[in-house]
Amino acid sequence: MIINGIYKTDVVIIGAGAVGCAIARELSKYQIQVMVVDKNEDVGGDASKSNSAIIHTGYDASPGTLESQLVVAANPMYPELVKELDVPFKQTGAILPAITQEQFEQLPAIKAKAFLNRVYDIEYLTKEQIIAMEPNINPEVKGGLHIPRESIIDPFILVQALAENANENGVDFLLNTKVTGIQTEDGKIKAVETTAGIIETGYVINAAALYCDEIAAMVGKADYKVVARRGQFYILDKNTSCKVEHIVLPIPTKITKGKLMCPTIHGNMLVGPTAEDLDNKTDKSVTTDGLESIVKDVQRLIPNVNIRDTITQYSGLRPNRNPEGLHVDVYDDLEGYVNLSGVRSTGLTLSVSMGVYVAQLLKEHGCDLVYKEDFKKTRKGIRIFHEMTAREQEEIIKENPRYGNIVCRCETITEGEILDAIHRPLGARSMDAVKRRVRAGMGRCQGGFCGPKVLEILSKELNIPVEEVNKNVAGSYMVSGKMR
């Protein structure tokens, strides 16, 4: 709410990634005012949109740590949550094949660790079982482990759904807005300064991930440094000849968890990631060396993986932390401030349990959380034309002829779906935001055909000149203007 040009709220969440949006959605169950601030033009953060899109079980976490507790708690929340929020999700299960004798001998220790993390449904697989489950696996496989509840999800839609549902339950989102400072008074949080103005608030939750140390420094709590750990990935065409149906993970070494191959929820293959510590927080390049290392490593698991079928390569930056480990900190000398740091690969998974955890923490620190009787727990996603029955397709075109106009031919996406993406709560404002909502431009031509059309649709629907349509954040203009 704005009073005299100053925003007033109870809680400010900095960062609209998976964790920020999950906390917002959790807090939207209660009778408090919540505001989410993010520098980007869309929800979905940075790391939340470029990861392996896996909902983990926590079988391999360090037992007893907060990270282990949150991941293990989060996994069983998903089957219900994805129904409530209409998020594409599939429990594919994961397979860890032991290719060498040395790896085979490691299996009991991995299983024992899973038990310590209370993942009791992990099971041994024989060589024959593995080959029956995944015919493309390296035939030298000696045996392995099966973790049935490891799952895949649409990470973009998860975050959008959490944000849309929070928004529908009263949470405000200030996008395209950078936090520039935090005001405190008498050891208490007073206000957040942003590029969009001042927000008076009693609580600040720092969920800024890659930039959480910079936010922490604003209140003198930066006793750690964020170290960006880059992960590069390949996405392969849906038609690629060599596919897997499970998440196929390597046996981890002391140095790295290694590179995996798994299906995406939309039927592509995902291969990667690398793990490279950077000396900056911005370099989301893909590199020849990085990509070559993925091929080399994954070929040990899946010898026939056909990298020539790649339709895109991308990289994401995991907000790793030095000293390492997931931390959720509150401070005796700074009332109302919650600092999240070291949320890494498991961040997507644990976002939803983190929401509950942070809500409880606020309660313990004096935030009066009274349940909202009218909390609406469900959210309907965009209706996907190509998933409808022939009859539904007929009906929806009759109702709205723009569903009869296919804009993205690779993914069969209609104009109707793109308009829904733009006009729904927290709707798409950029080319990438459209892509992450309805997949227009995510197919094999990578927007070559639909890009110019989506550009025109955005310009028309948002009533802005074409040169103001961005790929994503401010400055990423698509075209320099009309010619004449």
Add this chain to the structure above:
Amino acid sequence: MYEMKCDVAIIGGGPAGLSAAVAARKEGAGNVLIIERDESIGGILQQCIHPGFGLSYFNQELTGPEYAGRFAKEALDLGVEVLFKSMVLEVSAQTGEIICINTECGMTRVTAKSIILAMGCRERTRANIQIPGTRPAGIYTAGSAQRLVNRQNTMVGRNVVILGSGDIGMIMARRMSLEGAKVLAVVEIMDYLAGLTRNKVQCLDDFNIPLKLSHTITRIVGDQRVEGVYVARVDETRKPVKETEEYIACDTLLLSVGLIPENELTRKADITISDITSGPEVNQYMQTSVPSVFACGNVVHVNDLVDNVTVESMLAGQYAALYAAGKLEQKQEVRTRTGTNVRYICPQRIMPCDDGQARLFFRVLAPDMDVRIEARCNGKVVASKKERRVNPGEMCSIKIPLSEVDSDIVVDVIKEA
């Protein structure tokens, strides 16, 4: 479901589909229907506003819209029907059914006696060739940029580097220059031009645009919008030589790195596709592995001249009409096989016949000069001709007498002694 019936249904109203439609009507097909996803016919030629089309077919230099316009007019005059703004979702080759949708009729089923695939091709992307670096705005395939500039009146950028010396890339180098943009370089990884020599002369040389052969882009720089690219020379194995890397500041990168026939429908219809061309295998009548389905134009193999597309498409239209009328006899076929310095041959199959000729289109693997092209059957030379120069970027062809074909045909391109 809205139902339609026709003799010959053609998927795609570009130059291939239009020529096929004209030929089908002329061969006597009663109902010829073009299914077109755009709101107008002409296909990609609608955005090719430059001249250079029709030199061999019409002996006249036309622009893309003019060339397409001639066939569009002829097709419409001949009573060819067009279903506009209609996207085909599925082809059932065996039953002759096509499912498509559009805003007016909704889901539509077209039942045809024969089908011609004329969907064209798509451009290879940055990801196909795995250019390292960031992923900012300002990277376009040359054809997308051409659409934005020529059909949407939109300028894509001001300082441009073009990767790949394909024809569309060179055409866009000139087009962007004419619109006041600065084209800083055309970068080509091979040591020879990918497109037509005449395009290098008219589009690059005449505008003083540097062509960097044996060079590639090693990294894209820029967080929001392209800020520049690193360009390096490549060695004999096409690996960049690090020491030769130079930075070119630019705001736009256009890619002209090849075309891929668009055969998603073909694949789903279980029609045999060639691994080399990525298009359906056809015989000299442009008939695919499913006898009722024909294919022509860039959906079969990527052409450099639309004039050749017209020639092939006329055959497809003519024989699809004969098939629809029950007049095309099916016989045992032989195959065409690539010999020395031949990358692929289209058609891949030949149906032997007592008279007439078949024109084999093919591409060489490497450039060469003073060569002899030979087609052999059972060791016997059935056709041969001399060529001053051959180049992978320019399609070659040779005509063979069908009466002499009794087994597989091998084509060689041999250096003259």
